[in-house]
Amino acid sequence: MYIFTKHDKIIDLVETNQHLLPVINRFGIKLGNKDKSLEKICSIENININFLLAIINTFHNEKYFPVDELKSFSSLLIIDYLKKTHFHYVNYVLPKLESLLQQLIRSNNTDIQQLSIIEQFYLKYKKELILHVKEEEELVFPYITSLVKSGKANIEYTIHSFEKEHSNVEVKLNDLKSLIIKYIEPVYDNNICNEFLIALYRFEKDITDHNRIESKILIPQIINLESKING
Amino acid sequence: MDNQVFIVHSASIVQHGLSDILNRSFKCRVKSFHSFENFKKSELIILDNSILLIEDIIANSDEYINFISNTPNIVSYSIVSCADKKEVQNTAYTIHIKHTENEIQEKIKAEFVQEQVAKVNEGLSAREVDVLKLVAKGFANKEIAEKLYISTHTVMSHRKKITEKLGIKSISGLTVYAVINNYIDTKNIDLKDLI
Numbered sequence: 001m002y003i004f005t006k007h008d009k010i011i012d013l014v015e016t017n018q019h020l021l022p023v024i025n026r027f028g029i030k031l032g033n034k035d036k037s038l039e040k041i042c043s044i045e046n047i048n049i050n051f052l053l054a055i056i057n058t059f060h061n062e063k064y065f066p067v068d069e070l071k072s073f074s075s076l077l078i079i080d081y082l083k084k085t086h087f088h089y090v091n092y093v094l095p096k097l098e099s100l101l102q103q104l105i106r107s108n109n110t111d112i113q114q115l116s117i118i119e120q121f122y123l124k125y126k127k128e129l130i131l132h133v134k135e136e137e138e139l140v141f142p143y144i145t146s147l148v149k150s151g152k153a154n155i156e157y158t159i160h161s162f163e164k165e166h167s168n169v170e171v172k173l174n175d176l177k178s179l180i181i182k183y184i185e186p187v188y189d190n191n192i193c194n195e196f197l198i199a200l201y202r203f204e205k206d207i208t209d210h211n212r213i214e215s216k217i218l219i220p221q222i223i224n225l226e227s228k229i230n231g
Numbered sequence: 232m233d234n235q236v237f238i239v240h241s242a243s244i245v246q247h248g249l250s251d252i253l254n255r256s257f258k259c260r261v262k263s264f265h266s267f268e269n270f271k272k273s274e275l276i277i278l279d280n281s282i283l284l285i286e287d288i289i290a291n292s293d294e295y296i297n298f299i300s301n302t303p304n305i306v307s308y309s310i311v312s313c314a315d316k317k318e319v320q321n322t323a324y325t326i327h328i329k330h331t332e333n334e335i336q337e338k339i340k341a342e343f344v345q346e347q348v349a350k351v352n353e354g355l356s357a358r359e360v361d362v363l364k365l366v367a368k369g370f371a372n373k374e375i376a377e378k379l380y381i382s383t384h385t386v387m388s389h390r391k392k393i394t395e396k397l398g399i400k401s402i403s404g405l406t407v408y409a410v411i412n413n414y415i416d417t418k419n420i421d422l423k424d425l426i
Contacts, residue, residue, distance in 0.1 A: 114411045120426045121407050168401070175404030182398065184411060 001061050006039035006049055013038075017060050019202060022092075026084035027052055051077055059209050070217045075148050075225075078218050079141050085210050086133045093203050094126055100196040107189035114184040121179070125172045132169055135162075144222055151229060159222040170211065173204050234343055235281040238263040239270045239289060240310055245328060249284060249310075249335070256336045257343045267295055282342050283307040284326065290384045299387060306342055306391060309384050322381060323358065324388035355396060360414060362389040366402060367409035369425065 002016060010033055013020045027047050042049040051073050057064050070078075101122055105115045143157045177200055180193070236259050238246050246263040253261055259282075264270040267289045283305050289295055290309040299307055308324045316327045326338055355363060358379075365375045372390070376383045394400050399408055403426045409415050410422070417425075 117407050117410055117422060117426070120422050121403055124403055124426055171400045172404065175399045175401050175407075178398040179404060179407055179411075183408060 001064065003057055003064065004038070004053060004060070006053065007037050009033070009035060009037055010041070013056065019205070020056055020060060022088055023056055023059050026081060026088060048073070048077060055081060058213070065212070065216070067216060070213070071221055075144055075218060075221050078213065079144060082210065082214065082218070083137065083141065085206070086137065089207070090130065090133060094129070097122070097196070097199055097203065098126070100192060100199060104188050104192045104196055107192055108187045110187045112185050112187050115188065118176070118179060118184060121176060125176065128172070129169050144218070147222065147225055147229070158226060159219055162219070170204070170207065173200065173207070176200065234259040235278050236261045236284065237270060237281065238284045239267055240284070240286045241265055245310065252332050252335055257340070259343070267292065271298070277302060277305055279304045280342070281305045282339065284310055287311045296383075296387070303391065303394070307384070307388055308339060309382070322385060324385050325382070355393060359389050359393050362386060363393055363405060363409055364414050366390065367406040367415050367425070369402070
């Protein structure tokens, strides 16, 4: 298991794990940095290098999850990162999945309509995910921000009410994969289906990482803060 | 690996009796508890293919239902004492304390060869299909129990098995499975409402 350090370059990251590309983008880092180290890039772009390293290392290694170190970062920094992942999901990943699913449906020349049932399922999943993102952006994150900045809540809310919803979104994504891989008639173009599945797996990994940061780092931080404030 | 079996029953005589029968019939490790609270307090690691034998009164508690819904790797049987033995003879996931040793073995032996069975037989049993159809139509566990004349506990055990066999957890996902396998007639239903 390789742990990235501040001396690594972008090309080291990408050569090791291409899925880190969208992750560094979320920090505002683009390509074309010649041979600059991560440390150098972060100082130019005004990015917290330790936070960047913590995020890319936990994303890259499923088993690497330094809870204490991650908890030492400001909740606001974590929220900023989570918001950028939301933006990536809603504006890039979901439209991409949808377009692949449409292509998949069009590639079917038979009378078998199972794919349109899969589409219904996908649309329901997407609706729930967007609702979940919206709740976080409009309710949970503003609540946390006001709690951190002013030491008091601006709305009636506690973080406990938030914890449940999460797993449902992951469960449905997993069911979608099972249905396609195991049960529906393969009356479609294989290459498009493969592309769709690979995109689903990649998204699942990203969303698992995202949820892990929320449930293991952000929520405990806020529960801690709430209990301090409420004495 | 040996199956893990947990017995949760307030009567020591039932605990010891069941434990004795199981140890003589199967390769397993049995642990007994007097109450559900004690069982949960023990914070044991629940391995895959674990079996829980639980007193019927406890099996109806919310705490138990909550636990069992969140523990996918355990299959549970309720231990009934008051109903007529004949009534539960053919009820899945239910053991009567007056069952003979052979009857108890027959009831739960499937769990002990489960690994091999699951791989060969991926199909659902007729009863599981009945439950799946109703789940897909959006009925709650309690309603399904009433319709099929079985206990809520039994419905939940069936649902666990269905999810385990199919690899599908969500209700919408199970509905999709039921539709593509023609278990439910979709002519008169709008799929958008169902999924």
